[in-house]
Amino acid sequence: MKNYDLTEQSILKLPADTEIVVETKDLQVFYGTNHAMHDASLQFPRYSITALIGASGSGKSTYLRSINRMNDGIARVEGQIMYRDLNLNSKDVDVYQMRRRIGMVFQRPNPFAKSIYENIAFPLREMGIKNKQEIRATVEKSLKQAALWDEVKDDLKRSALSLSGGQQQRLCIARALAMSPDILLLDEPASALDPISSAKLELTLQELKKDYTIIIVTHSMQQASRLSDYTAFFHMGHVIEFDRTQKIFTNPTTRITEDYISGNFG
Amino acid sequence: MDQIKNELTHKSKASKQDVRGRTIAFICIAVIMLVVLSILFMITSRGLSTFIQDKVPVSDFFTKTVWNPSAVDANGHYLVGALPMIVGSFSVTILAALLATPFAIATAVFMTEISPKRGQRILQPVIELLVGIPSVVYGFIGLTVVVPLTRQLFGGTGFGILSGTFVLFVMVLPTITSMYIDSLKSVPRFYREASLALGATRWQTISRVVIRASVPGLLTAIVFGMARAFGEALAVQMVIGNAALLPHNLLSPASTLTSVLTTGIGNTVMGTLPNNALWTLALILLVMSLLFNLLTRYIGRKGGLK
Numbered sequence: 303m304k305n306y307d308l309t310e311q312s313i314l315k316l317p318a319d320t321e322i323v324v325e326t327k328d329l330q331v332f333y334g335t336n337h338a339m340h341d342a343s344l345q346f347p348r349y350s351i352t353a354l355i356g357a358s359g360s361g362k363s364t365y366l367r368s369i370n371r372m373n374d375g376i377a378r379v380e381g382q383i384m385y386r387d388l389n390l391n392s393k394d395v396d397v398y399q400m401r402r403r404i405g406m407v408f409q410r411p412n413p414f415a416k417s418i419y420e421n422i423a424f425p426l427r428e429m430g431i432k433n434k435q436e437i438r439a440t441v442e443k444s445l446k447q448a449a450l451w452d453e454v455k456d457d458l459k460r461s462a463l464s465l466s467g468g469q470q471q472r473l474c475i476a477r478a479l480a481m482s483p484d485i486l487l488l489d490e491p492a493s494a495l496d497p498i499s500s501a502k503l504e505l506t507l508q509e510l511k512k513d514y515t516i517i518i519v520t521h522s523m524q525q526a527s528r529l530s531d532y533t534a535f536f537h538m539g540h541v542i543e544f545d546r547t548q549k550i551f552t553n554p555t556t557r558i559t560e561d562y563i564s565g566n567f568g
Numbered sequence: 569m570d571q572i573k574n575e576l577t578h579k580s581k582a583s584k585q586d587v588r589g590r591t592i593a594f595i596c597i598a599v600i601m602l603v604v605l606s607i608l609f610m611i612t613s614r615g616l617s618t619f620i621q622d623k624v625p626v627s628d629f630f631t632k633t634v635w636n637p638s639a640v641d642a643n644g645h646y647l648v649g650a651l652p653m654i655v656g657s658f659s660v661t662i663l664a665a666l667l668a669t670p671f672a673i674a675t676a677v678f679m680t681e682i683s684p685k686r687g688q689r690i691l692q693p694v695i696e697l698l699v700g701i702p703s704v705v706y707g708f709i710g711l712t713v714v715v716p717l718t719r720q721l722f723g724g725t726g727f728g729i730l731s732g733t734f735v736l737f738v739m740v741l742p743t744i745t746s747m748y749i750d751s752l753k754s755v756p757r758f759y760r761e762a763s764l765a766l767g768a769t770r771w772q773t774i775s776r777v778v779i780r781a782s783v784p785g786l787l788t789a790i791v792f793g794m795a796r797a798f799g800e801a802l803a804v805q806m807v808i809g810n811a812a813l814l815p816h817n818l819l820s821p822a823s824t825l826t827s828v829l830t831t832g833i834g835n836t837v838m839g840t841l842p843n844n845a846l847w848t849l850a851l852i853l854l855v856m857s858l859l860f861n862l863l864t865r866y867i868g869r870k871g872g873l874k
Contacts, residue, residue, distance in 0.1 A: 370765070372761070372764065372765060398767045398768065398769050399767065400767075401764065401765055401766065401767040402766070402767035405765065405766070406765035407765075408758060408761060408762070408765070410758055412756075412758035412759065412761060412762040413762070414759070414762065414763075414777065415781060424776075425763075425766045425767075425768065428768060428772055428776060429767070474762070477762075477766065478765070478766070481766060481767060
């Protein structure tokens with residue numbers, strides 16, 4: 303492995319008029335004594351897709367999971383996560399309310415062992431929505447947004463586990479959308495999918511960008527370059543480079559990023 | 569060349585070992601099968617001879633309420649009505665399972681979801697210890713503590729279904745708990761993540777997702793606990809009163825299939841009706857344990873995630 307200077311950073315300064323939805327300031331994550339994330343400061347513009355790339359163990363998933371505090375109880379997180387002038391990383395924040403605004407989709411499709419309809423309706427009912435019509439409408443709307451509606455509309459009573467992996471993943475996206483979030487966090491959503499399902503998923507995300515801010519962790523650099531507007535490159539628990547995707551993939555600033563993208567790494 | 573040919577066409581040492589190992593395994597299995605089959609045959613043939621040899625009507629055996637196999641009634645029929653024992657066995661079993669289930673759920677959820685570390689360190693050994701205590705000790709404790717306590721609190725002699733239920737409750741609790749813990753642990757982690765990421769609270773996640781997903785495991789655990797309670801002889805016998813009468817409430821002395829077996833087995837002569845009648849009770853126990861077994865398999869097959 304080549305020795306890189308991890309302090310060499312290049313973080314794009316976004317124009318002052320950019321609307322920032324969520325921003326981390328000097329985010330640190332510790333697993334026990336292991337310092338897994340160092341001083342991560344990133345800004346995520348509204349209605350954009352930001353890809354987090356990097357090798358395994360670079361901390362990109364750790365970073366993503368910290369944003370909606372899924373690391374609570376697993377790791378210690380320090381620093382600020384600013385969302386609408388509110389620091390999410392504080393005791394006053396109700397994590398349960400917050401996670402509805404910042405939805406998450408995981409690497410492995412994780413629908414509940416219920417019907418397609420119930421997968422979305424059940425969390426809505428748990429939230430306290432009693433009106434059946436409203437639930438039905440939300441289910442339909444979310445499935446349409448996730449581009450799954452046409453494939454499943456004839457049989458919503460079918461078990462969600464009978465869907466293909468790609469459909470399951472889009473169902474999970476629909477389920478997250480039903481909570482009407484601002485932000486969608488996706489943790490390698492396509493890594494368990496075949497290329498066709500994965501392409502469909504990307505199309506769905508492109509559509510969703512119009513209404514949501516998306517942060518996606520991906521292993522596939524092609525996916526990052528096709529899909530995202532901004533890209534952040536992580537290495538060994540450091541954010542090395544953040545820039546417009548086009549810039550990063552054509553003319554990266556730091557040597558590490560250049561080596562990683564050209565496959566000349568390690 | 570001949571040497572290689574020779575080596576390839578003759579059995580090597582390794583392949584002989586293979587054959588030998590397989591033979592030993594087959595012999596062991598055959599022995600076990602033989603033992604199981606002979607037990608089944610013995611109990612079935614003896615148990616059925618009450619009906620075949622002594623011509624006791626099957627319906628009488630299961631519906632009559634007087635159990636006195638060494639005597640006959642005015643019409644010359646044998647007095648072998650097993651209903652009191654069947655009722656006794658089922659009531660202690662079901663009551664103990666009903667009582668133990670909420671405690672088992674609470675304990676298991678605490679140990680796996682709420683405080684896994686403390687659960688592992690403190691509760692796990694306690695539960696293992698409870699499983700390991702011999703049933704005669706439970707019976708002894710029941711006799712000296714539970715029976716007098718029942719007598720004081722509810723009146724009567726203290727011997728009866730209620731005392732039997734309490735003793736069995738303590739005995740099946742660890743069985744149900746430890747089996748349910750395994751089932752909770754096998755609920756995939758991504759279920760919890762899926763629920764939490766949707767903004768569900770920890771309690772919602774536990775009650776609506778984790779416990780929900782583990783229902784088949786819970787049912788299996790309860791059935792196992794019931795099987796244990798149904799087959800328990802000594803401890804129950806010591807506290808239930810051993811009166812082969814149809815119990816009219818929870819406090820009246822009663823008996824179970826197993827308690828009648830243990831008290832009666834030394835006092836009968838092989839081949840006579842009193843002895844055959846006991847074999848019939850044993851047959852009922854055997855059939856019940858078979859049913860419990862089938863039930864757990866059925867739950868396991870039906871309840872899997874689809």
